[in-house]
Amino acid sequence: MATPDEPRSMPAPEINPGDEAYFAAANEGRLLIKRCTACGETHFYPRAVCPFCLGGETVWEESAGRGSVYTFSVTRRAGPTPYAIAFVTLDEGVSMMTNIVDCDLDDIHVGQRVRVVFRDTDGEYRVPCFAPE
């Protein structure tokens, strides 16, 4: 029994100062992550201050937008349409919350290879989601 991925209204991200570049890049179809210039570590979600060393200089880097499903859950009874929330581990090493889209939701599995796609929200910004490669 298939569960098609149907269009879903996504709440607009309510961004804070410092988040603008990430979402502006998303509108251009690019996924950004942050790297700390002091300790060299990448992190997610992006912060102005490094969560590993509290360093105050973090810079944006573009992700290749590929990764694998760390975990997921198809939410079947909490809205008008089923949707798949997930954590995807990017090939750059960080994991991020996302949705898995453009597929039969019943076929998603842990470890599945995925690539980034961008989806409209109810606001001015698009957000990164992932689809099977």
Added chain:
Amino acid sequence: MSIRGKACIAGIYEHPVRKAPDLSVAQIHAEAARGALEDAGLSPSDVDGYFCAGDAPGLGALSMVEYMGLDVRHMDSTDTGGSSYIIHVAHAAQAIAAGKCNVALVTLGGRPRSEGVSGAKVRNWGPNMPDVPYETPYGPLTLNQYAMVAMRHMHEFGTTSEQLAWIKVAASHHAQHNPHAVLRDVLSVEDVVASPMVADPLHRMDCCVVSDGGGAVIVTRPEIAASLGQPKVAVRGAGEAHKGLNGGRVDMTTSGAARSGAAAFEEAGVKPADIKYASIYDSFTITVLVQLEDLGFCRKGEGGRFVADGGLISGVGRLPFNTDGGGLCNNHPANRGGMTKVIEAVRQLRGEAHPAVQVPGCDLALAQGTGGSLATRHGSATLILERG
């Protein structure tokens, strides 16, 4: 400085209400406070320390102390979600040991059932949340975040839906004896796995109940507790921990209980095998499984086998848990289950649990809570209590 032997729980009260459209939240807190003071044999004027969390209305401790007409010299509004009240008992013991108060009151109260708040809705935490723009568009619910932990646990360790179902089954065996429980029907594994799938791999029956209600406990000096009427229940050890997404280095199958539990066992000087009864936070079945592993009742990945075949049923299994029916069947007031975890552990140590579920010779008990979301960021609290 250790809190071992420095404080006792002298009073407990679980509000019997499960749906309270006509009670205010402040009133539920105050009624619970009155019940716990009566249970202890103390009066409101004896209270000189007050503890509450985010379920308290308004300015938390400030609002509630004024509403109840208390006169305190120590306040603590630490909020780690549903685990707060377990941490509050430990913080109260610390405050008592430091001479900051003698009689500490901890209260909880809320009306999520009347207000239509549940784990199946995206919560609005207000502005300035650093994680919200990167998470809220994706529809994170309490429900599907815990489901992602279950999915990963199944992937790494082969845990099954039937094994998770055994946790609900055990809770239901206990709840049949609790006249206040929301769910009193004894369930089978088949009942649980046949209930609707709400967020893969969790079924509706893998979830706790949504209920209004509240509770309170009184923590006091051992010499004061000894002068009162109840059997003595002493704080032997405690631990607290935070677990998050670690900047994107995600490890979802281990909870903060690994650290809070180790700290509590070290302070208490006991081992998991010494524990006769355990209250384990049960927002969902998976919550119980992960905490049991992290506390060391079994090895990581072996929780499924540990809970299967009645492993948690009092009188049947190796570790009696949540003999009031827990959050899974009895009560999950304010969507925060830590308070009832402490209360049932005290009942067991006093020998006041229902005779059908009372653990014989229960002299050492544990109360474990998590709060927030197991998948993203949560607080963990472990409390070890002893009789006498």
